[in-house]
Amino acid sequence: MSRINYARHRQVAQLYLENNTVLTKNTVIPGSDFVHAKMAWVQKDILDLINSAQVHNRQRIRNDITEVLERSLNNLSLKLSLYDFADGSSEELLCLVGTIEIEYKSKCAWYNIPVELWIPQNYPYSAPMCYVKPTPNMYIKANTHVDQNGAIHIPYLENWNQVSSKSNLVDLITQMSLVFGKLSPVYTKSSLPQAQSSAFYSNSSDSSSNNKSTNNDSSGNNKCVICVDADIDCVVLECGHMLCCLNCSKSFQQCPICRQQVQRVKKIYKS
Incomplete structure (x- = not known):
């Protein structure tokens, strides 16, 4: 299973790759250019994972994933792994895994909600399969938006196919954060x-x-x-x-x- 971590960088300048600079892991990089070089490597890793997946709209997926990973309120990684469907079949899909931050009930109390967002091969024409993935010290709090298995059913996902041309991962995560901020999908054993x-x-x-x-x-x-x-x-x-x-x-x-x-x-x- 391949996996990369973007590490929350929001300020991305002109990437080395755009200037046709050949980078290797042994390249000596000036300190001021280190972030730019790292971003170039991340872009390359994203592209490698997308090329390994049998997706239909590679450029759209690359753009949406890159935009998600640039957001500072997300601590997400990209992986390529097998997804098991309810009918018993399985496919190798791209998946964003990690945490999203929520402000619980607008009380300036911030929490990290562990999630997995599986990206279908024909994205964006099909909605991602999204799950809350509780850590060992958490329980799922089933409600109208999350079932006992952690599957997420927020309105944005339910209406995805009606506006698939405009639906995207960034807005999806934003809506998750808003919904979970009002009704948390997990609670901890320590509570x-x-x-x-x-x-x-x-x-x-x-x-x-x-x-x-x-x-x-x-x-x-x-x-x-x-x-x-x-x-x-x-x-x-x-x-x-x-x-x-x-x-x-x-x-x-x-x-x-x-x-x-x-x-x-x-x-x-x-x-």
């Missing part, structure tokens, strides 16, 4: 309250006392660990963990704390 790591309900005779002491410990942190807005107002059964609001409980099928299968969720009422 789970430590006090809620033990079951609130058990079959033991002292379950009521355990429940009381645990609730007292977590009284200062009564917010849903997923949306961080609503109060915790439900209990996950049969494990008995209380960690989220009723609405967010619909986003997982296994308890995020103990990984037990969720049988039912019961709303609770506090006096």
Whole structure:
């Protein structure tokens, strides 16, 4: 699998390649020209990957990928790898992989969302296949824009074919950032309250006392660990963990704390 990293350079001057300068890895490059030479190598690597892929519109794909990789708010790399389709077939496709930055709920809190954007061979006439790819310390928060498998279904993608001549990767990533800034597609394990790591309900005779002491410990942190807005107002059964609001409980099928299968969720009422 081939892969390159663009490393967030926005100011790209006249590339050495445009001046027909022959570069090798052993070329001695003056310090002031180092960035320009690096950009030339990156352009060459992009072109090599595109030439290796069986794409139909190479120049359009090259332009769009280059523009994406120039953006400072993205930390994306380009790779060429096998993509497995739902029908069991597979194709070697170009893929942008890495993170995009979002400003969560316009609160000046910036987060990196890990994604993969697979570019179909007939791009731009077909929309990219886009996924949230959580790291080991993350869970997917399924919602109207992201399913349990991480597949992204934002309106820009759904309407891609209607305006395919104008649809592009830069605008797609911009729309992802805006949508995810309002409704995050992931949450981290570290956000789970430590006090809620033990079951609130058990079959033991002292379950009521355990429940009381645990609730007292977590009284200062009564917010849903997923949306961080609503109060915790439900209990996950049969494990008995209380960690989220009723609405967010619909986003997982296994308890995020103990990984037990969720049988039912019961709303609770506090006096």
